[in-house]
Amino acid sequence: MTTYPQRLLEIANGIRDMRIRGAGRIARAAAEALKIAALEYSGERDLVAFKKYMVSVGELLISTRPTAVSLPNAVVYVLSSLRGAQSFREAQERLVERAEKFISESEEATRRISQIGARRIRENSTILTHCHSSAAVGVIIEAYKQGRVVKVYSTETRPAYQGRITFAQLSKSGVPVIQIPDSAVRYVINEVDYVVVGADTVASNGAVVNKIGTSQVALAAKEARTRVYVAAESYKFSPLTLIGELVTIEFRSPEEVVPREWLEKHPRVKVLNPVFDVTPPEYIDAIITEHGVIPPQAAVLILIEKLGWALEVLHASEGRLDLNKIVAL
Amino acid sequence: MPSRLTGSELALRVLEELYVTASRGSSRELVERIIQLKESILSERPASMATINMLKQVGLYILERGFSGVDSYILELKEKYTRALERAAEIASRRIVSGEVLLTNSNSLAVRKLLEHLAKQGKSIELYVTESRPGNEGLLVAEYAESLGFNVYLIVDSAARFFMKKVDKVVVGAEAVASNGAVVSKIGTSLVALVAKEARKRVFVVAPTVKFSPETFYGELLKLPEYDWELLVESDKAARIPENYRARVPIYDVTPPEYIDAIVTEHGLFAPQALPLVLSFIERSGLNLTVPLEDIVSKLRALLGGAQ
Numbered sequence: 001m002t003t004y005p006q007r008l009l010e011i012a013n014g015i016r017d018m019r020i021r022g023a024g025r026i027a028r029a030a031a032e033a034l035k036i037a038a039l040e041y042s043g044e045r046d047l048v049a050f051k052k053y054m055v056s057v058g059e060l061l062i063s064t065r066p067t068a069v070s071l072p073n074a075v076v077y078v079l080s081s082l083r084g085a086q087s088f089r090e091a092q093e094r095l096v097e098r099a100e101k102f103i104s105e106s107e108e109a110t111r112r113i114s115q116i117g118a119r120r121i122r123e124n125s126t127i128l129t130h131c132h133s134s135a136a137v138g139v140i141i142e143a144y145k146q147g148r149v150v151k152v153y154s155t156e157t158r159p160a161y162q163g164r165i166t167f168a169q170l171s172k173s174g175v176p177v178i179q180i181p182d183s184a185v186r187y188v189i190n191e192v193d194y195v196v197v198g199a200d201t202v203a204s205n206g207a208v209v210n211k212i213g214t215s216q217v218a219l220a221a222k223e224a225r226t227r228v229y230v231a232a233e234s235y236k237f238s239p240l241t242l243i244g245e246l247v248t249i250e251f252r253s254p255e256e257v258v259p260r261e262w263l264e265k266h267p268r269v270k271v272l273n274p275v276f277d278v279t280p281p282e283y284i285d286a287i288i289t290e291h292g293v294i295p296p297q298a299a300v301l302i303l304i305e306k307l308g309w310a311l312e313v314l315h316a317s318e319g320r321l322d323l324n325k326i327v328a329l
Numbered sequence: 330m331p332s333r334l335t336g337s338e339l340a341l342r343v344l345e346e347l348y349v350t351a352s353r354g355s356s357r358e359l360v361e362r363i364i365q366l367k368e369s370i371l372s373e374r375p376a377s378m379a380t381i382n383m384l385k386q387v388g389l390y391i392l393e394r395g396f397s398g399v400d401s402y403i404l405e406l407k408e409k410y411t412r413a414l415e416r417a418a419e420i421a422s423r424r425i426v427s428g429e430v431l432l433t434n435s436n437s438l439a440v441r442k443l444l445e446h447l448a449k450q451g452k453s454i455e456l457y458v459t460e461s462r463p464g465n466e467g468l469l470v471a472e473y474a475e476s477l478g479f480n481v482y483l484i485v486d487s488a489a490r491f492f493m494k495k496v497d498k499v500v501v502g503a504e505a506v507a508s509n510g511a512v513v514s515k516i517g518t519s520l521v522a523l524v525a526k527e528a529r530k531r532v533f534v535v536a537p538t539v540k541f542s543p544e545t546f547y548g549e550l551l552k553l554p555e556y557d558w559e560l561l562v563e564s565d566k567a568a569r570i571p572e573n574y575r576a577r578v579p580i581y582d583v584t585p586p587e588y589i590d591a592i593v594t595e596h597g598l599f600a601p602q603a604l605p606l607v608l609s610f611i612e613r614s615g616l617n618l619t620v621p622l623e624d625i626v627s628k629l630r631a632l633l634g635g636a637q
Contacts, residue, residue: 153577156561158462158485161569168571179576181462181561183434183486183517187582213487216524223523257460257485258468269471269481277491 002056005040008033015064015071018160023200023236024110024134027070028103030061034078035099038092045088048329054079054095055323062321066248067209067276069201069238072321077102077235082327102235109233109290114138117196117231117288121148125193128153128185128221131211132162133198135231137169139288140196144175152177153188157211159256159273182213186220195221199232199287204242204303206281206296208232209249212274218283227285230296234289234306239314240321242303250275333464336504336540337414337438340379343370344407347387351400359399363388375552376513376581378505379410379539413537413595418442421500421535421593427452429497432489432525434459435515436466437502439535441473448477455480457492461515463560463578489521493528503536503592507545510586510601512536513553516579522588531590534601538594541608555579 011033014020020029037057043049058075065071081098085091117139121127125148129136143149152170156179157163163179170177180188195217201209208214208230221228241247254263254271263271281296289302303311314321334342343366350362363384370380383406390402421443425431431454433440447454456474458481461467467483474481484492499521505513512518512534522532542551558576586601599607 155487156462156576158460158487164569164571164574167574171571171573177575179558179561179574181486181516181578183459183462183515183520184577184579184582186520186523187516187579188577211487212485212491216487216490216520219490219523219527220520254483257483262468266472266475266481268475268479269483271483272488272492273485274488274491277488 002053004057004060005036008037008040008057011036012060012064015061021162022132022134023068023070023198024106024233026065026068027074027235028106030071030074031078031099031102033061034058034075035096038095038099041092047085047088047091050088050091051082051327051329054082055327055329058323065250067200067250069209069240069247070233070235073235073237073239074102075323076321076326079323079326084328106233106235109235110135110138112290113231113233113288114142116290116293117229118142118146118148120229120286120288120293121194123148124150126151126153126191127194127196128155128189128192128217128226129166129195130155130163130182130185130197130214130217131157132165132169133231135233135288136196136198137166139229139231140170141173141175144173149175151191153180153192154178155180155182155185155213155217157213158182162211185217186223189220189224189226192221192224192226195226195228197228197230199230199236200276201247202230202232202237202287202296202299202302203247203278204238204300206284206287206299208279208281208284208287208296209247209276210279212277215277215279215283218279222283228283230279230284230287232287232289234291234302237299237302237306239303239311242300242311247278249277333436333466333469335436335438335466335502336374336377336379337410337502337537339374339377340383340539341407341410343380344383344403344410348400348403348407351403356396359396360391373554374504375554376505378513378542379537382539382541383410410537410539413539414439414442416595417535417537417593419446420595420598421533422446422450422452424533424593424598425452425454425498427454430455430457430495432457432459432492432496432499432521433470434467434486434489434501434518434521435461435464436469437535439502439537440500441470443500443535444474444477444479448479453479455482457482457484457496459484459486459489459517459521461517462486463516463556463580466515486517486520490524490527493524493530496525496528496530499525499530499532501532501534503534503540504581505551506534506536506541506592506601506604507551507583508542508605509545510589510592510604512584512586512589512592512601513551513581514584516582519582519584519588522584526588532588534584534589534592536592536594538596538604538608541604551583553579553581553583
């Protein structure tokens with residue numbers, strides 16, 4: 001029976017309970033957890049035993065949230081550093097280094113996206129954003145600092161009200177922000193010049209999986225000829241979708257929507273609480289990545305450029321994400 | 330805070346209040362009550378066309394015929410309204426086939442009547458209900474549909490597009506209908522209708538003709554009230570309100586007629602754009618052609634019977 005360091009378990013539980021949320025933060029937390037596991041590894045100081053242990057840690061982390069692709073991408077990226085390691089010590093060093101590299105690069109990616117995205121916003125613009133996305137908030141704050149933003153609408157985002165986090169962050173940076181209920185998106189969209197949202201997963205055809213409601217925000221924007229930008233770091237692109245895998249949409253507890261007492265009184269009412277929806281590429285004007293602005297249909301470019309190595313491994317694993325193959329066990 | 334009553338519930342309650350006042354016999358009290366109601370309705374529910382139209386009719390009656398008989402006139406209006414609701418719901422129910430999946434936004438008395446008719450006809454349907462922020466009136470519809478024995482799925486407003494593929498028809502009520510056929514309804518309805526249109530699902534608005542706004546025919550814009558952040562915050566969530574919280578909370582939105590397949594009224598089911606024409610026809614002809622032939626024939630038969 002493998003035992004795991006307490007801090008690792010805390011991170012895994014934090015991701016599962018959504019105390020750690022947002023694709024970027026989840027990915028960095030996973031990289032951090034792998035680093036902790038490597039540093040506090042107390043098993044046999046043997047390369048194969050270490051790899052096996054790290055694979056089990058990777059599997060534990062991936063199991064916490066089914067939809068967020070940043071999580072398996074981060075785990076695969078960090079674990080693939082074990083390929084070609086000659087000794088236990090070398091493997092441990094490489095893994096720690098790779099985890100740190102992922103964390104710093106992913107933070108840098110968000111900064112670069114803010115810079116690139118802000119250039120797409122014209123002066124005197126009104127922006128609408130849905131849910132909370134660090135990348136989208138970064139773009140909006142940067143554009144505001146450059147004097148291009150006059151007003152931001154932020155949806156409250158039921159059931160968990162992540163819009164309040166967006167409101168607080170924008171408001172703290174001085175951005176004039178107004179919260180609206182999710183149902184009022186079409187009501188205000190005529191005033192809006194740009195919709196800027198984040199992404200949880202970008203599929204290989206350019207479809208964007210993001211917080212429930214994003215696809216109807218994009219539809220309302222399309223109807224009003226308002227531009228839709230998705231701010232997404234390259235680790236949100238899903239290699240598995242290229243080989244036909246469907247993105248699983250997670251359904252969470254009904255109690256996030258209505259109180260338990262109400263549910264108990266109404267047994268024939270089923271509360272369906274999907275966390276994400278899929279916005280088709282034709283409703284998206286551009287995806288802003290740290291490598292540049294791409295049309296969503298070109299998502300495959302990012303996958304091949306940035307995650308090409310992952311694709312080879314995936315093909316070799318016959319379409320299943322097999323971490324043993326990733327670490328060359 | 331605006332009341333959570335549906336447009337029809339509000340109109341019926343106003344008529345009830347006026348009836349009680351009128352039957353006490355003081356004409357001054359009645360006029361004062363009408364004025365009070367006018368003020369509160371215009372400030373809180375300026376798009377509640379049924380209530381506005383009811384107040385107008387009571388007012389006109391008094392102006393034309395004085396106070397005698399006004400109490401029974403009010404009672405008659407109330408009964409007429411209830412019948413119109415029932416009839417519209419019954420007509421709408423014929424468009425729903427057993428086994429279909431419906432979706433509704435917010436809480437409408439007309440839609441609740443429709444569900445009641447479907448239950449009476451033994452049609453088994455499933456119903457998706459958006460919770461309908463702000464106000465969460467969707468929960469009231471969910472509870473009601475459950476009590477009628479239907480399977481109900483409660484979803485957040487953001488999930489309408491996610492589930493639209495599984496839905497056969499969208500049914501909603503209206504707060505007002507403008508002369509171009511645009512429908513004022515609970516906020517979010519226009520987004521639901523857009524999502525339905527995208528998925529090629531039919532959208533029905535169930536609304537008695539008293540929801541029609543005659544002034545819009547002469548260019549008047551309907552006034553849609555907006556509120557601030559207080560409406561987004563339930564008392565128990567107070568701790569999580571951001572600093573300097575500001576919000577824009579509209580209560581109604583406008584669904585353009587091209588997203589509506591039909592408005593179902595007590596006179597039948599029309600393209601929304603045709604409603605003003607139909608109404609003026611009904612008014613001018615003086616004949617109520619919407620009475621079923623069956624009823625006309627049976628009245629004729631009774632007439633013959635009387636003559637023998």
